[in-house]
Amino acid sequence: MKRLLTLLGALLFSGIAFGQPSVRIAHGPYLQQVTDDGFTVVWTTTMDAASWVEVAPDDGSHFYAAERPKYYDSHIGKRRIGRLHRVRVEGLEPGTTYRYRIMQQGVLCEEGNKRVILGEGYGSDILKHKPYTATTLDESKDKTEFWVVNDIHARDSVFRLLLKGVEKAKPDFVCFNGDMLSSMESERQLFDGYLNSAAELLTPAGVPIVAARGNHENRGSFSSKFRDYFPTSTGEVYYAFRQGPVCFLVLDCGEDKPDSDIRYYGMSTTDAYREQEARWLQQVVQSEEYRSAPVHIVILHMIPGGKGSWHGEQELRRLFVPILNEASVDVMLCGHYHRYAYIDDGSRGTKFPILVNSNNDKLVVKADRKGIDIDVVNTRGESIKRHRIDK
Numbered sequence: 001m002k003r004l005l006t007l008l009g010a011l012l013f014s015g016i017a018f019g020q021p022s023v024r025i026a027h028g029p030y031l032q033q034v035t036d037d038g039f040t041v042v043w044t045t046t047m048d049a050a051s052w053v054e055v056a057p058d059d060g061s062h063f064y065a066a067e068r069p070k071y072y073d074s075h076i077g078k079r080r081i082g083r084l085h086r087v088r089v090e091g092l093e094p095g096t097t098y099r100y101r102i103m104q105q106g107v108l109c110e111e112g113n114k115r116v117i118l119g120e121g122y123g124s125d126i127l128k129h130k131p132y133t134a135t136t137l138d139e140s141k142d143k144t145e146f147w148v149v150n151d152i153h154a155r156d157s158v159f160r161l162l163l164k165g166v167e168k169a170k171p172d173f174v175c176f177n178g179d180m181l182s183s184m185e186s187e188r189q190l191f192d193g194y195l196n197s198a199a200e201l202l203t204p205a206g207v208p209i210v211a212a213r214g215n216h217e218n219r220g221s222f223s224s225k226f227r228d229y230f231p232t233s234t235g236e237v238y239y240a241f242r243q244g245p246v247c248f249l250v251l252d253c254g255e256d257k258p259d260s261d262i263r264y265y266g267m268s269t270t271d272a273y274r275e276q277e278a279r280w281l282q283q284v285v286q287s288e289e290y291r292s293a294p295v296h297i298v299i300l301h302m303i304p305g306g307k308g309s310w311h312g313e314q315e316l317r318r319l320f321v322p323i324l325n326e327a328s329v330d331v332m333l334c335g336h337y338h339r340y341a342y343i344d345d346g347s348r349g350t351k352f353p354i355l356v357n358s359n360n361d362k363l364v365v366k367a368d369r370k371g372i373d374i375d376v377v378n379t380r381g382e383s384i385k386r387h388r389i390d391k
């Protein structure tokens with residue numbers, strides 16, 4: 001009787017008894033960790049739910065033409081229940097576009113492992129709207145185009161201006177190169193600050209996110225959750241991937257001041273993390289995936305240090321630059337300074353140029369095996385600087 005009352009209460013509370021879906025999409029979805037054989041879809045729901053993604057080929061058939069394979073939000077062999085959903089779709093072909101829809105069932109009643117009662121399935125609409133799409137990476141592609149924005153610091157209106165036209169340009173990905181927020185205090189702040197807009201503008205265009213953490217994303221009570229929202233292939237906040245002729249190294253800069261700084265409240269262990277990252281970097285640049293790529297691009301929020309630099313930047317120079325100097329890097333893309341700079345005088349100890357993007361512009365980067373073209377584009381969509389890096 002008690003169970004029946006609990007269930008009835010849950011039904012009433014969830015609105016299902018009034019014909020309302022028990023669970024709705026709260027934020028997202030957006031695409032993460034696209035590889036040559038898969039992609040990850042991330043979204044949140046208004047209540048605890050069990051979720052999955054259904055995938056169909058992009059062959060013109062109706063989504064309902066056949067039973068579509070389901071990929072569950074699962075973790076170590078169990079379906080994962082919660083409000084944050086991360087579904088990994090794998091076993092796909094390289095360079096291929098797939099359609100997908102996200103689905104979830106709200107948890108109406110959960111009594112430990114004994115009984116879980118799920119509500120009706122509900123998810124992204126595929127009748128009035130086209131299903132979402134995702135395209136896997138392909139290292140045999142001749143060229144790649146991607147965009148970079150950084151240092152948005154939750155200025156959503158600037159962010160939206162910079163992403164204007166993304167649905168037509170359809171770059172292979174948009175990189176968020178750090179400090180998208182000033183600190184990470186809550187999920188709401190993350191979505192309100194820029195991630196709602198990112199999902200709204202990028203997901204219908206099938207454009208994935210490549211996230212690099214800035215120093216400011218180390219801060220705040222929610223900062224330990226960064227990787228939950230931006231899952232990676234390494235399980236860390238640094239990783240590498242191939243697209244077309246380019247091998248990308250997405251590095252984590254850590255904090256800018258020493259770990260003992262009063263602003264970190266004794267919670268920062270960034271020095272040890274950078275050391276760990278440097279050991280990983282040493283391995284990656286020796287890998288076949290890296291060495292076989294004709295072009296190498298490094299994405300890193302902070303800039304390796306020069307004269308007068310702070311501790312974090314000095315550490316980036318000490319730990320990463322000697323490795324990168326031996327790894328045929330073509331260009332490093334940074335942010336952090338909130339102003340444009342092109343550093344090709346070796347003053348940061350690098351044998352490669354460093355392009356620092358401002359907080360109000362985006363980089364439009366096109367690369368093939370002959371070289372890299374970079375346009376610095378302002379919020380009016382005007383190209384204000386241009387660089388060509390020949391191979």
Ligand SMILES: [Fe+2]
Pocket residue numbers: 178179214215216301335336337
């Ligand atoms: Fe920064």
